[in-house]
Every structure is written in C-alpha cells, then in structure tokens.
Amino acid sequence: MRGIDRQELLFHTLHNQYLLEKGRRLDVVSGLCGLQAQFANNPRYALRIRARDFSEEAWSGGLLKIWSHRSTIHVIREDELGLFLSAKGHNLAWGESWWDIPVKVKPYWAAFIREKVAGGIDEREALKRECRRAGMEEGLLKQVFHGWGGLIKEMADRGLIAYRPGTEKRFFLPEEPAWMERDEARLVLMRRYFERFGPATEADCAAFTGYGMAEVRRLLRRGCLSLRSVDRGGVPHFYVGRLHAARSLPGCIYLSGFDQMVMGYKDRSRFMDMEDKSFAVNRAGIVYPGILLYGRLCARWKKEPGRLSITPFRPLSPASRELATEGGRALFGDERLEIAFLEPCRP
Structure with missing residues (x-):
C-alpha cells in the first residue's frame, strides 16, 4: 500500500467532489449521495458551485427532498427515491x-x-x-x-409524499419507489461514497452514512466494490477508480452550507485546521458556508441581496482578500456585488 501526502489527498478529494471540474447537475446530486438541505438554499448553492448546467430557474428540476441518511433532510434525484428509502430500511x-x-x-x-x-x-x-x-x-x-x-x-x-426543493414548504406525490433490498441499496451508496469522497477511511464512511463502523465493515466484506487503498498516517484510505495526478490547487474555492465536502468525513484535517472547527461549525451543529483559500478552510460567507459578507477565521492577507473577492463575484456572476469583510473570528 503506497503512501499519500495531504496535497495529493486534497487534490483527489476536490476533483471527485466536482470542485475542480464541474459536472452535470443530476450527476452531481447522484454522485454526492444527495445534497444536505436543512437550509433550503444550500443545495442551490452547492449546485451553483459544482454544476456546469446550473440555472436559477431550473436547478431543482427532477429533484425532491426527503429525510435520507443520518435521518437528515437531503435533496436527491426523483428517479433514485427507491434507492435512498431502501437504504434506510424502513418497514412499510x-x-x-x-x-x-x-x-x-x-x-x-x-x-x-x-x-x-x-x-x-x-x-x-x-x-x-x-x-x-x-x-x-x-x-x-x-x-x-x-x-x-x-x-x-x-x-x-414510505414514499407516499415528498417535499419539493426550494424555500417554500410544498409537497407532491412522487412516483412509486423502486424498492431494493436494504444491503443492496446501502452498497450502491457506499460505492458512490468511496468513488466521490475517497480516499476515505471506514470511519469517514460510517460518519457520513450513519451506518456505524460494524455495519460498514460487514457490508465491505459482503460487497464487491473494487476498492483500492492508500496509506495516510498509517491508516488505510479507500477509493474507487484511479488517483488523479496532483496539480496546483485553485487559490479560492467556495463551499455551500452543510457542504458534502465538509459533511463527508469524520477526519476533516485534509482541508481544515482543527483549531478552526468552532468557526466552521457552531455548537448547534450548523455548518456554515465556507471558503477554501490555498486548500484550507479559512473563512465563512453569507449572501444577501446585492451583498456578500465574509468572516475570516483569522486576519487575511491582501492577496487572500482579493482571491475571496474575485471568487465571490465569479460565483454569483455579479461584478457589482458588494463584498464586506467582517471582523475575524480570531485576531
């Protein structure tokens, strides 16, 4: 088992998370095992960041909102409702x-x-x-x-009702789910996990899916997922597919609130300094929209009409402030967007 350094691990993660090369909207939702949606705008921001065919008018087409893994609200594809409900294993x-x-x-x-x-x-x-x-x-x-x-x-x-994506609390009646055996459905999601979140550990997978370590290990023994592994600090990290040759990272990458990049790992050290955790996730478990600068989570952001507020975790250099400013205006397609830098969380 060969070793992998943090730079290579981070590059591979960002690539698979559609943060270096955008994907098709429905592929992004499917590949990332849904988009967490406690706050209704987060999936929209996640797709704005990741989907090359994103549009404000049609971003939610073919999607619905249910309670999914970890019993949290997620936006998923309508045609995959049976997969996600089967993985929960509910008695009908x-x-x-x-x-x-x-x-x-x-x-x-x-x-x-x-x-x-x-x-x-x-x-x-x-x-x-x-x-x-x-x-x-x-x-x-x-x-x-x-x-x-x-x-x-x-x-x-039970697949009897679903929320529509978006900020209004509206329901509709979905098509009858295509039910699967629970373990089969979980193996499908776990394969997607290691394909799009890997290299990742068994503990990372358990934290993301909510299945528990014993369950993850049992399913890995049962399934034929074609996993490969690399060593990181003496711990095997598993993945599906191939590793991408590491290149230099973009200076600035925006993340949505409750972003799958953040939610996907128990150990977030590949992109976050752990002393900054309380700045990225509050005591109630709210995961703020974040900004990666040079591959590290360094700030959080909030969008309001005509204004983008940025709260750095610690003071930023002029070059970093300029990167965050350019990244925000590019993301929202508004050169006139007011960018306000608030006081750092830590002086």
Whole structure:
C-alpha cells in the first residue's frame, strides 16, 4: 500500500467532489449521495458551485427532498427515491413511533393528506388548515406536522409524499419507489461514497452514512466494490477508480452550507485546521458556508441581496482578500456585488 501526502489527498478529494471540474447537475446530486438541505438554499448553492448546467430557474428540476441518511433532510434525484428509502430500511407497515400518533389513525390521515395534495393543496400550512377543518384535534395536528417530522416524515419514509426543493414548504406525490433490498441499496451508496469522497477511511464512511463502523465493515466484506487503498498516517484510505495526478490547487474555492465536502468525513484535517472547527461549525451543529483559500478552510460567507459578507477565521492577507473577492463575484456572476469583510473570528 503506497503512501499519500495531504496535497495529493486534497487534490483527489476536490476533483471527485466536482470542485475542480464541474459536472452535470443530476450527476452531481447522484454522485454526492444527495445534497444536505436543512437550509433550503444550500443545495442551490452547492449546485451553483459544482454544476456546469446550473440555472436559477431550473436547478431543482427532477429533484425532491426527503429525510435520507443520518435521518437528515437531503435533496436527491426523483428517479433514485427507491434507492435512498431502501437504504434506510424502513418497514412499510404502520407502527408505533415516538411522535405519539395512534397507529390506527395513521392510514386515514395519510390518505387524507395525499388526497389533498393530489387535489392541488400542497402547502404545509394549507394542509394543516384542511386537517383542522376535517376534525383533526389540535394535539394530533401538532404531532402530524411536528417540526422534526411527525406523520409527514413517516409518509415520506414510505414514499407516499415528498417535499419539493426550494424555500417554500410544498409537497407532491412522487412516483412509486423502486424498492431494493436494504444491503443492496446501502452498497450502491457506499460505492458512490468511496468513488466521490475517497480516499476515505471506514470511519469517514460510517460518519457520513450513519451506518456505524460494524455495519460498514460487514457490508465491505459482503460487497464487491473494487476498492483500492492508500496509506495516510498509517491508516488505510479507500477509493474507487484511479488517483488523479496532483496539480496546483485553485487559490479560492467556495463551499455551500452543510457542504458534502465538509459533511463527508469524520477526519476533516485534509482541508481544515482543527483549531478552526468552532468557526466552521457552531455548537448547534450548523455548518456554515465556507471558503477554501490555498486548500484550507479559512473563512465563512453569507449572501444577501446585492451583498456578500465574509468572516475570516483569522486576519487575511491582501492577496487572500482579493482571491475571496474575485471568487465571490465569479460565483454569483455579479461584478457589482458588494463584498464586506467582517471582523475575524480570531485576531
């Protein structure tokens, strides 16, 4: 097993993450195992950064939003709904859940909600009004539309309903998922992981998928993923395909909030100095949109109409500030965009 240095590891990672060469929009979503979407604009930014066929008007075409791996909201391809739901391994029969919704009423209200969505009532608040009008008690209404999921999540996990991507909370009825055996689906996603996030460790894969180390190792023993490996600090890092010859890195790369580049690894040292972790991820686990300068995560950003605010982790040189400025204007295609550098997190 040959060794790999940080520069080569980082170059290969950025290349596979579509950050050095852009890909087709649907290929990006598929290759990165979806795009995390707790904040609705993050997938849009991730595709603006990575997709050569991105457009503001059509970026969400062919996509939907569900609870996916790690039970977090992701935007995925509509035609891969069965893959992602199968990988979760949910029982399709209604059962007990921690939402405290009586099992006997779930089929009725699920059918009622689907009927209303099919009839064009697709907004969350409008559906709540319809349920209340139909006699749903306030306590049950709160649980059905619980902020962390409720009956809506249980319906989504069964392929009965899905969110549309974007900032509005709208639902639609997806096509019947093409169900797979759970291990088969997980192996498909794990192969994509090592192809697009590799070289990565078993622990990285477990952290990203949420499957757990024992599960990852069991699936790797079972599957024929054609993995190769390199050594990094005495730890094997696995990948699918080939390693790209390392070249010089771009001076500036923008990342979205909850970017798959950041979410993809337990050990983020390939692109982040660990003393800066609290500047990139807050105590509530919110992962800020970030900026890589010379291959290191050095700042976070926030976009507002006509303005881009940049908060460096520590003071930036004039050359670095210019790189971040040019990168932001290029990303948003606006030479007149106001760039504001805020006080560094650390003097």
